[in-house]
Amino acid sequence: MPEGDTIFRAARALNEALAGRTVTRFDSVFSHLTRVDHDLPLRGRTIERVDARGKHLLIWFSGDLVLRTHMRMHGSWHIYRPGERWQRPRSDMRIVIATPDYEAVAFSVPVAELTSARELERTSPVRALGPDIVADDFDATSVVRRIESMPEIEIADVLLDQSVVAGIGNIFKSESLFAAHVHPFARVAELSRAEIERVVDAARRLMRAAAIRRPATFAVYSRGGEPCRRCGTPISSRKQGENARITYWCERCQKRPARDV
Numbered sequence: 001m002p003e004g005d006t007i008f009r010a011a012r013a014l015n016e017a018l019a020g021r022t023v024t025r026f027d028s029v030f031s032h033l034t035r036v037d038h039d040l041p042l043r044g045r046t047i048e049r050v051d052a053r054g055k056h057l058l059i060w061f062s063g064d065l066v067l068r069t070h071m072r073m074h075g076s077w078h079i080y081r082p083g084e085r086w087q088r089p090r091s092d093m094r095i096v097i098a099t100p101d102y103e104a105v106a107f108s109v110p111v112a113e114l115t116s117a118r119e120l121e122r123t124s125p126v127r128a129l130g131p132d133i134v135a136d137d138f139d140a141t142s143v144v145r146r147i148e149s150m151p152e153i154e155i156a157d158v159l160l161d162q163s164v165v166a167g168i169g170n171i172f173k174s175e176s177l178f179a180a181h182v183h184p185f186a187r188v189a190e191l192s193r194a195e196i197e198r199v200v201d202a203a204r205r206l207m208r209a210a211a212i213r214r215p216a217t218f219a220v221y222s223r224g225g226e227p228c229r230r231c232g233t234p235i236s237s238r239k240q241g242e243n244a245r246i247t248y249w250c251e252r253c254q255k256r257p258a259r260d261v
Ligand SMILES: [Zn+2]
Pocket: 228, 229, 230, 231, 232, 233, 250, 251, 252, 253, 254
C-alpha cells in the first residue's frame, strides 16, 4: 500500500501540473462521480490545488468541490501530455481530469468521492485523521500525546493507526522503530516519553526524506534473516496486530525496555 510519502509525491506532481489550470474535460467510470459532474459540472472550473492528507489525495476545484481519492493497494495517478500514450491499460482508467496542458488519469483507484469542503470535514474518513507526518505544520507534541493515550497497545500498531498519526504505513513503521532503537512489540506504557518522541521524530525525518526521494534500500523492512546493518544480528520478522502486518526489527539494536515488565 502506498504510504504518506508516496501520496505526498503524487500530490506535489499533480499540483505542479494542474494548479491554476482550467478543467477542459472530466470523465470517470464511477457513476457516483459522473452524477455529481452532471449536476455541478467540473468543466470550466479552475483546479485550485492538489494536496495530501495522510493517504488521501485531495484535488480542490473552484466553486467548492473537492475530489478525494485513496489508492489502497494498486491505485495510482499519472500525468500525461494530451495525446500521449498511457502506461496502463484503458480498462484500468477510473478518472480523467484534462486541462489544456496536461491530463491527470487515475488508474485502479478504488475509493473516490466528489464533495464540498464542508462535507469532507464532516463525513469523510479525512475527518478522523491524526496529524499528517509529512505536513509542513506537523504537530509532534499532539502526536506524542495521542500515542500516550493508548498505553496498552504495541507501539508498532499505534504507528499504523491513522487516527493517531496519518501517513505511516508498514514500511516506515519498521524503519522508524529501528532508527529510534525502540522494540516494535513494546507496549506504549513501557516506553518513556523521550523514546516516543524519538520514534515520532524518526518517522517524520525518514518520511520527509522519502517524500523527496524514495530510498532504494531499507534498514530492516523486508530484510528478515539478513544481517542488521548496524550489528550483524539476523533481522527478525513476525506478523503483528489485528491485520497481521509483518514487522521487521533487530532484536539486539531494539531492546525491550526493562522497566514496568
Ligand atoms: Zn542490530
